[in-house]
Amino acid sequence: MNISTLARRAGISPSGVRWYEAAGVLPPPVRRDNGYREYSDEDLSRLTLILALRRLGLTPAEAGRLVDRFIEGEVPDVTLAATLEHQRREIARQREDLDRLEVELVDLERTLAAVDLYRGTDARPAAISVLFVCNGNSARSQMAEALLARFGRPDFDALSAGTRPRRVHPLAVRALAEVGVDWHAARAKSVMELVDRRFDYVITLSNSAREECPSLPGPHSSLHWHLEDPSTIEGSEEHRMEAFRATRTELTTRLRPFIEIARRAAGLLPAVDGPSPRSAGATA
Numbered sequence: 001m002n003i004s005t006l007a008r009r010a011g012i013s014p015s016g017v018r019w020y021e022a023a024g025v026l027p028p029p030v031r032r033d034n035g036y037r038e039y040s041d042e043d044l045s046r047l048t049l050i051l052a053l054r055r056l057g058l059t060p061a062e063a064g065r066l067v068d069r070f071i072e073g074e075v076p077d078v079t080l081a082a083t084l085e086h087q088r089r090e091i092a093r094q095r096e097d098l099d100r101l102e103v104e105l106v107d108l109e110r111t112l113a114a115v116d117l118y119r120g121t122d123a124r125p126a127a128i129s130v131l132f133v134c135n136g137n138s139a140r141s142q143m144a145e146a147l148l149a150r151f152g153r154p155d156f157d158a159l160s161a162g163t164r165p166r167r168v169h170p171l172a173v174r175a176l177a178e179v180g181v182d183w184h185a186a187r188a189k190s191v192m193e194l195v196d197r198r199f200d201y202v203i204t205l206s207n208s209a210r211e212e213c214p215s216l217p218g219p220h221s222s223l224h225w226h227l228e229d230p231s232t233i234e235g236s237e238e239h240r241m242e243a244f245r246a247t248r249t250e251l252t253t254r255l256r257p258f259i260e261i262a263r264r265a266a267g268l269l270p271a272v273d274g275p276s277p278r279s280a281g282a283t284a
Contacts (some may be wrong), residue, residue, distance in 0.1 A: 003029075006039040010047045017047070025050060025064035046071070057090065127157040128266050129198065133213050134205040137162025137188040139172040139231045139244065141205055144251050146181050151252075152259045155268050159199075161191040163212040169231050175244040201262065225254055 007014045020026040026047060029037040046067055053063035130148060132141040141160035148158040165188040176183040191213060198218035204210040205227050227250055230243035 001039050001044070003037045003039065006044055006047065009044055010051060012051065020047065020050065020060065023060055025060045056088075057086075128152075128155055128200050128262050128268075129157045130159070130201045130203065130262075131191075131194060131197075131199045131216070132158070132160040132203050132205060133163065133191055133209045134160075134227075135162055135164055135209055135229070136166040136231070137190075138166050138169045140227050140229065140247060140251070142168050142172050142183065142186055142188070143176060143244075143248055144203070144205065144255070146176050146183050146186070147248070147251055147255055148259070150181055151255055155263055155266075156259070159189075159194065161189045161194055163191055163209050165190045169244075171230070171237075171241055171244045174241065175248045178245070179248070200266070227251070
């Protein structure tokens with residue numbers, strides 16, 4: 001086969017084939033009498049395997065050496081085997097990151113869908129009521145309630161509850177105190193205490209809480225922000241404290257855009273519309 005056919009079947013460009021040859025990763029091809037390159041099925045197999053190893057993160061030289069050893073029947077050395085195992089772990093981590101990103105995008109889409117909930121009506125609530133639900137109402141949901149009360153005042157009425165409440169975690173109180181929020185008097189509440197109350201948003205903060213949360217009355221937007229429970233982290237107090245700080249940071253990151261979107265949904269801020277034809281022409 002010629003270089004164009006080889007490149008097409010391998011999924012790269014002819015210039016990519018020439019690059020691998022120039023780098024010494026692919027052996028020089030056989031030349032026809034007219035000087036054109038001639039490639040075999042073995043060349044295609046070698047290139048395909050090299051490209052697969054490159055996608056796993058190996059350098060061109062590493063991929064070429066490993067393929068040579070496969071072809072020659074040698075067992076790969078420990079270093080290359082360790083590199084492959086490292087890449088497998090990296091791929092698994094990236095998949096987890098992508099899954100997490102997909103969940104966050106779904107959350108954002110649901111929040112944006114709520115923008116039309118109050119638009120066009122005069123009956124707007126005095127404050128946007130939000131309920132945060134997790135398992136124990138001891139850390140994540142307590143911190144979310146406190147931070148929303150701080151960032152969203154006076155437009156939000158924030159509450160939190162748990163499906164299996166237990167006492168408020170002292171490190172959650174400490175993490176909030178570090179950013180100027182006094183939360184020492186808070187108590188854990190059961191979501192069953194709030195089943196007769198209406199909310200604009202119900203935000204679950206753990207997968208199990210989403211499954212166990214009872215149905216709440218009235219129309220509301222249900223969001224799910226899965227956060228790891230910092231109270232399950234073991235180790236020194238400072239190590240555990242870092243987990244609570246990380247939860248505080250993640251909640252802050254999620255709350256900032258949520259607050260603006262919810263305010264716009266309730267008509268407390270002007271809606272964000274596309275540019276008018278005149279303004280678009282002015283910037284062109």
